[in-house]
Amino acid sequence: MERASGAEIVVRLLERQGIRTLPGIPGGANLPLYDALSRSTVIRHVLARHEQGAGFIAQGMARVTGLPQVFLATSGPGATNTLTALADARLDSVPLICITGQVPSSMIGTDAFQEVDIYGMSLPVTKHNFLVRSAEELLTVIPAAFRIAASGRPGPVLVDIPKDVQTRIAHFEDWPAPGRPDPLPGLDMDAILRAAALINGARRPLLYLGGGAARSGAAQAARALAEGATIPAAMTLMGLGTLPSAHPLCLGMLGMHAAPYTNILLEECDLLIAVGVRFDDRATGKLDQFCPQASVVHIDIDPGEMDKLRTPEVGITADAAQALDALLPLVDRRKRAPWAERVTQLRRSHGFEPPQADDPASAYGVILHAARLAGEDAVICTDVGQHQMRTAQAYPFTRPGRLLTSGGLGTMGFGMPAAIGAALARPDLPVVCFSGDGSILMNIQELATAVEQGANIKIILLDNNALGLVQQQQQLFYGGRIFGSDYRMRPDFTAIARGFGMRAYDLSTGVAPAQTLAMAFAERGPCLIRVPVRAAEGVYPMVPPGAANREMIGDAAHVHP
Numbered sequence: 001m002e003r004a005s006g007a008e009i010v011v012r013l014l015e016r017q018g019i020r021t022l023p024g025i026p027g028g029a030n031l032p033l034y035d036a037l038s039r040s041t042v043i044r045h046v047l048a049r050h051e052q053g054a055g056f057i058a059q060g061m062a063r064v065t066g067l068p069q070v071f072l073a074t075s076g077p078g079a080t081n082t083l084t085a086l087a088d089a090r091l092d093s094v095p096l097i098c099i100t101g102q103v104p105s106s107m108i109g110t111d112a113f114q115e116v117d118i119y120g121m122s123l124p125v126t127k128h129n130f131l132v133r134s135a136e137e138l139l140t141v142i143p144a145a146f147r148i149a150a151s152g153r154p155g156p157v158l159v160d161i162p163k164d165v166q167t168r169i170a171h172f173e174d175w176p177a178p179g180r181p182d183p184l185p186g187l188d189m190d191a192i193l194r195a196a197a198l199i200n201g202a203r204r205p206l207l208y209l210g211g212g213a214a215r216s217g218a219a220q221a222a223r224a225l226a227e228g229a230t231i232p233a234a235m236t237l238m239g240l241g242t243l244p245s246a247h248p249l250c251l252g253m254l255g256m257h258a259a260p261y262t263n264i265l266l267e268e269c270d271l272l273i274a275v276g277v278r279f280d281d282r283a284t285g286k287l288d289q290f291c292p293q294a295s296v297v298h299i300d301i302d303p304g305e306m307d308k309l310r311t312p313e314v315g316i317t318a319d320a321a322q323a324l325d326a327l328l329p330l331v332d333r334r335k336r337a338p339w340a341e342r343v344t345q346l347r348r349s350h351g352f353e354p355p356q357a358d359d360p361a362s363a364y365g366v367i368l369h370a371a372r373l374a375g376e377d378a379v380i381c382t383d384v385g386q387h388q389m390r391t392a393q394a395y396p397f398t399r400p401g402r403l404l405t406s407g408g409l410g411t412m413g414f415g416m417p418a419a420i421g422a423a424l425a426r427p428d429l430p431v432v433c434f435s436g437d438g439s440i441l442m443n444i445q446e447l448a449t450a451v452e453q454g455a456n457i458k459i460i461l462l463d464n465n466a467l468g469l470v471q472q473q474q475q476l477f478y479g480g481r482i483f484g485s486d487y488r489m490r491p492d493f494t495a496i497a498r499g500f501g502m503r504a505y506d507l508s509t510g511v512a513p514a515q516t517l518a519m520a521f522a523e524r525g526p527c528l529i530r531v532p533v534r535a536a537e538g539v540y541p542m543v544p545p546g547a548a549n550r551e552m553i554g555d556a557a558h559v560h561p
Contacts, residue, residue, distance in 0.1 A: 006135035007036035007166040013142040015042045017178045019070055021061060021424050023054040027074025030101025032166035046453060049445035051078050053417040055085020059094050060421020063404045064379055066215060068095035068149040075102050076114025084411060086156045087125035091408025093211060095154035097145050104164040119160050127155030135170035146179030153302040184319045187326055195297045195314045196330035202271035204339050205231045211238030212276020212300060213320045214400035221324035230336035232343050234262050236283050238407040241397035255283035256543045257389040259352035263549040266291050274298045276320045279309040285549035299323045354394040361513040363462055363533045367394050369514060370432055370460055373521040378430040379422045383415035383439030386468040389539045391434050413442025416459060420446060423455040431456060437463045447500040450526040458521060459528045465490050466535040497528040504528045
């Protein structure tokens with residue numbers, strides 16, 4: 001017969017699930033849990049400086065490993081601070097578990113100090129959540145949380161544990177087995193056969209690859225399909241790297257900030273093979289004018305995505321890798337020479353060339369120089385804004401799942417804590433974070449966490465002293481009226497970083513920015529590199545919000561040749 005408190009049960013079950021690094025912040029309602037955690041010889045606790053930061057650190061670990069990760073928060077404001085990280089994980093399909101402390105069961109509903117209904121608040125932004133009523137219940141809840149987070153389309157799970165449940169003693173026969181993902185759904189072979197027939201009959205097929213393709217292990221099969229049947233592939237922001245950027249069939253990112261030729265080819269394709277995507281508006285533009293000539297094959301693990309925004313001719317609810325592996329032997333190997341020639345012609349006439357690519361102190365140049373210094377194995381994190389879109393446009397991704405970015409929610413403040421998490425989970429890999437001055441200020445307190453943990457991250461801060469992407473839209477669509485998006489004071493970010501104990505460089509003060517970058521990358525540990533950019537430098541081409549993808553504006557954005 002086993003005997004343990006609720007808090008001890010949680011810690012032991014986390015150990016059995018393979019959790020080795022656990023970010024969080026203690027408070028009154030989760031102190032029993034922290035007391036039990038102090039006795040663990042397996043789990044390393046990471047003290048974040050904000051619960052949202054803890055959530056993004058855990059997300060960085062989950063995104064780079066593909067496994068569910070956990071973070072901790074106390075009740076009240078600690079719990080409410082987790083909601084943005086949970087919503088972000090929900091939209092980007094990240095397996096995440098948040099364990100919050102709650103006021104004692106007898107005080108729930110009394111407006112006790114630091115009491116909030118985090119169970120009710122989190123319902124819209126989680127895949128599932130639990131309010132635990134007894135210590136014994138934890139033996140089923142914790143493994144279930146891991147199973148749910150990792151099964152099907154991954155997502156966040158919240159477990160709220162009252163303080164008295166953490167201290168109560170439970171007696172039980174044995175420890176439960178760790179929670180594991182549910183088996184994959186069976187393949188509908190009739191749908192696979194119909195999809196293969198559509199592909200074989202198409203003259204201008206095009207692959208549309210999203211985060212589900214990048215993170216399900218489908219990259220190898222997607223590449224084999226593209227090469228064997230001569231099918232060019234466009235990717236969402238979350239799908240970048242599924243096909244290497246330099247591959248002749250890779251069209252890069254589609255949608256709002258795509259290369260013009262990518263959106264032209266989407267206009268011209270007669271079959272769209274959508275894999276692990278949700279037809280997001282930033283990718284599709286005006287939906288009723290997206291791929292107007294194309295039939296659609298849609299493959300996704302989430303049945304809720306089928307028919308949600310675009311009704312496919314063939315819908316396949318399945319794991320992306322499993323479905324593509326089944327498709328491959330049924331698809332004819334074809335050259336499709338006219339289609340391949342069209343791709344080559346449009347790439348030459350309507351491709352995207354990053355401006356000032358050779359200047360390491362420019363917005364695009366620093367991205368390309370950092371890519372050469374970091375190497376192909378690097379994990380790239382971004383915040384949200386112009387730097388994010390420039391990274392998506394220009395960074396030469398070679399592998400799937402190496403771009404960690406907030407795609408669905410677009411959360412400023414995501415990048416730096418996510419980079420910390422990635423570095424903690426994969427200390428063997430270089431980690432680079434591209435951020436903006438507006439974004440880094442959202443969670444700048446986590447610089448302390450990076451230094452304290454010795455996280456091997458390089459933060460490249462593109463500083464325009466403005467909310468650049470907001471200002472760009474005001475310039476274009478609001479009569480040039482810049483309001484509420486320019487900062488009147490300019491923080492000294494290198495001084496701030498040094499104040500946290502971090503190495504820092506400023507490319508505006510060095511005479512040799514390339515050598516400064518190389519020196520910064522050569523040393524292990526956290527480092528901030530400031531790159532001043534002009535606020536007036538927009539990210540182009542660009543599709544106006546609500547417009548069709550063919551209505552691009554900006555340099556070289558002549559969509560109809």
